[in-house]
Amino acid sequence: MNREPHVLILPFPSQGHIKPLLSLAALLCQAGIHVTFLNIDSYHRRLTHLQALSAHFPTLHLESINDGLPADHPLSPINRVPEIVSSVMSVTKPLFRELLGDLSRKPERPITCVIADGIMSFAIDFAKELGIRAISFRGFPAACLWSFFCIPKLIEEGHIPIRGEDDMDRIVTGIPGMEGLLRRRDLPSIFRQPLDDPIYKLMTEDPHATTHASALILNTFDDLESPILSHRLAPLFSKIYTIGPLGALLRSRTGDDVLRSLSSSSNFWEADCSCMTWLDSQPLGSVVYVSFGTSVIMTRDQLMELWHGLVNCGRPFLWVIRRDSVAGAEGDEHMIPVELQEGTKGRCLLVDWAPQEDVLAHPSTGGFLTHCGWNAILESIVAGLPILCWPQYGDQLINGRFVSEVWRFGLEMKDTCDRSTVEMMIKALMEDRRAEIMASMDRIAKLAHDCVDKSGSSYTNLDKLIEDIREV
The missing domain is CATH 3.40.50.2000 (Glycogen Phosphorylase B;)
Incomplete structure (x- = not known):
């Protein structure tokens, strides 16, 4: 039957x-x-x-x-x-x-x-x-x-x-088809x-x-x-x-x-759609969108290094900071010091959650600083938006390596988080290496839309x- x-x-x-x-x-x-x-x-x-x-x-x-x-x-x-x-x-x-x-x-x-x-x-x-x-x-x-x-x-x-004292840059030879590509630091975090x-x-x-x-x-x-x-x-x-x-x-x-x-x-969180109005007021392709997904936890030191790097790059940015995204923070203790907020007033916006596909597709958004989760990568490809990867766990570590070294539509700053690196990498993504990165992204975005x-x-x-x- x-x-x-x-x-x-x-x-x-x-x-x-x-x-x-x-x-x-x-x-x-x-x-x-x-x-x-x-x-x-x-x-x-x-x-x-x-x-x-x-x-x-x-x-x-x-x-x-x-x-x-x-x-x-x-x-x-x-x-x-x-x-x-x-x-x-x-x-x-x-x-x-x-x-x-x-x-x-x-x-x-x-x-x-x-x-x-x-x-x-x-x-x-x-x-x-x-x-x-x-x-x-x-x-x-x-x-x-x-x-x-x-x-x-x-x-x-x-x-x-992988142990803490291991050489994290040692090339991994045990994955056929990826010879010479992956280092120990690029393997899924569960292997640690x-x-x-x-x-x-x-x-x-x-x-x-x-x-x-x-x-x-x-x-x-x-x-x-x-x-x-x-x-x-x-x-x-x-x-x-x-x-x-x-x-x-x-x-x-x-x-x-x-x-x-x-x-x-x-979504667990209600998206703050007011950020779309803020994006409307920014110059085309100028904004760095920052979001580390639903599960990443930052230390307060990492939060501050990221913030300083974003401030120092001189570009407007929209940053999604979940209430539970900073280790040990309670109430509003994780929020950015007043002096830094004052220093970027008018050219940055912090929200608990954002309508990500809409943000990525907005004409004012020029780059995406992401934890490199697979959903985020695919959404960025569809939007044709270049990526700066800060992978943290799971598949994100391999994803970041492929983004930067195989598909070449983004850059990666794995296992590091200092303000000078953040500033340098954002400037490379948005200015110095933008032409070559966008050439790769345009090609892959077209393939994604065609498929x-x-x-x-x-x-x-x-x-x-x-x-x-x-x-x-």
Whole structure:
């Protein structure tokens, strides 16, 4: 008997993971497929605007599952991730197994396919046990995923675990296809943890669990990472669907209104849209936009060095500083000293959160100082805006190296944060090296826009994914 397709999507509980999977959910719903989007309870409560997105798509069903976390758990920033992972694995994992069994046996519209974030690989195995098609989703680049598959070789060659006294500039030789490119400092930050660290074990075992899935979805595009996709990952998976940049693909298929609704629906923080009026008052291409995403934590010293570097570069800047982004800060203690604020009054603006895609696309924005998260990179590519990378953890370290040395649409200041370096790098991005960087960015931005247009690679790969889901 043919069954109407019904996809269950399970994201890893992090805003940066939820957002691209919400885009995928919207794209599947636009094709008429029923989607149940399953968040853990703590995130479901915080994402108060999700219902606005479901209003666009009647086949989108928003559900939640117990995570065992206290109601007042802050969820973010990055130092809370171990608590979340521990609770999800002990509480959510067995509950998910039971829930999936119940949903698969529903007489009306049973689950026919599970799409799970790669870190939630238990969902893949549970789906297979029940005879349900399982697809793994990875929200970081193919290059980072391939590095995880090379862990045994990296251990054998003594590159990991990375210790504090190690030569961080030693070239890494254990990742085929990246010879001569990566240094130890460019490897994912989890490789700096002991081999028996629970998070290390989770992150390094999951890539191989990913191969248990019937297919892999990546939020990247063929023209950006074709060598790694075709020569390294393709032999490991029967099917790979590259459908990024997901935000641009969603806009291509549904328009700006849905993309804006999704952006607000997936954010913990209310965007301060007054910054757009401030941008309107600035000269074209003059503003440095600064945002380190949803989870990065700075020390107060780093905050001050960044601030001084931005002040000294002489350019206007818009800086997103979350209330929880400075270690040890309480109340307003993390805010910038009055004398520095007075010295830049009129040419800088601080906000708790910003409508990032709109800021990046604004004509006054000329450069992006970022933590180099994959969502931020893709959004910057779509906007055609050059990047200054200050990567902190996870895939950001590899991302930064590829931005500066492979794709060449940005610069990187990894493992450093002093005012003179910040000033020098901003001037290089905005002035001294701008022509060469923009040449690379213009080329890659065009490839990104082409791939999400009708007949483009990501557009047609999404059609193939939809067709395969319908055939199950």
